[in-house]
Amino acid sequence: MFFTKGHGTGNDFVVLPDPDGTYALTPALVAALCDRRRGIGADGVLHVVRSAKHPDAAGHAADAEWFMDYWNADGSLAEMCGNGVRVFARYLVTHGLADPAPDGLPIATRAGVVHAVIDEHRIAVRMNAPVITGGSAAVTGTRRLDGVAVDCGNPHLVCALAGPLDELDLSVAPGYDPAVFPSGVNVEFTVAGAAVEGADRHVHMRVHERGSGETMSCGSGALAVGAVALREAGLSAGAVAVDVPGGRLTVTRTADDRWWLAGPAVLVASGEVDPAALPGAVTEGAE
Numbered sequence: 001m002f003f004t005k006g007h008g009t010g011n012d013f014v015v016l017p018d019p020d021g022t023y024a025l026t027p028a029l030v031a032a033l034c035d036r037r038r039g040i041g042a043d044g045v046l047h048v049v050r051s052a053k054h055p056d057a058a059g060h061a062a063d064a065e066w067f068m069d070y071w072n073a074d075g076s077l078a079e080m081c082g083n084g085v086r087v088f089a090r091y092l093v094t095h096g097l098a099d100p101a102p103d104g105l106p107i108a109t110r111a112g113v114v115h116a117v118i119d120e121h122r123i124a125v126r127m128n129a130p131v132i133t134g135g136s137a138a139v140t141g142t143r144r145l146d147g148v149a150v151d152c153g154n155p156h157l158v159c160a161l162a163g164p165l166d167e168l169d170l171s172v173a174p175g176y177d178p179a180v181f182p183s184g185v186n187v188e189f190t191v192a193g194a195a196v197e198g199a200d201r202h203v204h205m206r207v208h209e210r211g212s213g214e215t216m217s218c219g220s221g222a223l224a225v226g227a228v229a230l231r232e233a234g235l236s237a238g239a240v241a242v243d244v245p246g247g248r249l250t251v252t253r254t255a256d257d258r259w260w261l262a263g264p265a266v267l268v269a270s271g272e273v274d275p276a277a278l279p280g281a282v283t284e285g286a287e
């Protein structure tokens with residue numbers, strides 16, 4: 001299987017090109033590819049397949065040629081991955097599978113079609129509007145933290161802290177209310193930052209992702225954090241700089257209610273992986 005490795009602010013992915021949808025990926029194969037010691041290692045897999053060739057995206061084929069079939073490192077599927085879309089767009093354009101469109105390259109996801117605007121260093125994605133759905137709480141260590149539930153296509157819980165983020169132990173998954181999040185949740189922990197140029201708000205964030213553990217960045221998580229920060233500031237439009245362990249993402253809500261997620265997206269390596277050499281000699285699903 002041919003692959004490319006890429007990342008957006010340290011949120012890293014194995015990109016698997018399969019335009020005609022000949023792979024039947026399995027959770028075991030995805031988990032083996034993402035294994036950081038015995039596989040390639042990544043937070044998730046971006047399966048690059050034509051929308052028309054995948055049952056989860058066939059309904060979007062008229063609007064978006066390409067479907068980002070996103071898998072978490074544990075082999076679970078997710079509806080959305082904001083950094084993944086940006087790396088996916090970089091892959092399509094770099095490999096001549098799509099042209100950068102000035103009004104945005106459409107990409108189908110399980111949460112609908114989003115649009116990526118590409119330049120040399122940054123990729124901005126027009127995301128679907130995040131929806132604040134209410135309150136809930138997360139438990140980390142001995143602390144119970146109130147948070148705001150946000151639907152970005154995938155579920156998020158944004159918990160603001162007074163103290164430093166580096167005191168949190170995110171090697172253990174935070175507890176959450178399964179009645180509020182029956183399919184699990186990505187949990188963002190935030191601390192307000194000092195003012196930065198070009199942003200109305202500045203937030204530091206760490207994240208524990210459903211299906212991947214603590215990652216260096218989460219684009220949809222940054223979108224959720226941006227939505228909460230703008231709401232708390234009483235702003236109906238504005239920009240939020242979100243600093244994650246892997247760099248900076250910018251979330252912008254425009255006056256006409258468009259939501260943008262922007263930051264770097266980089267391809268770092270390409271190669272071939274032998275599924276038979278992966279942990280558990282996973283061959284099923286890799287033709």
Ligand SMILES: N[C@@H](CCC[C@H](N)C(=O)O)C(=O)O
Pocket residue numbers: 011044072077078079080081082083084154155186209210211212215217218219220221
């Ligand atoms: N890192 C991603 C989110 C990936 C999916 C998430 N773990 C989930 O299960 O919802 C991002 O950049 O948005």
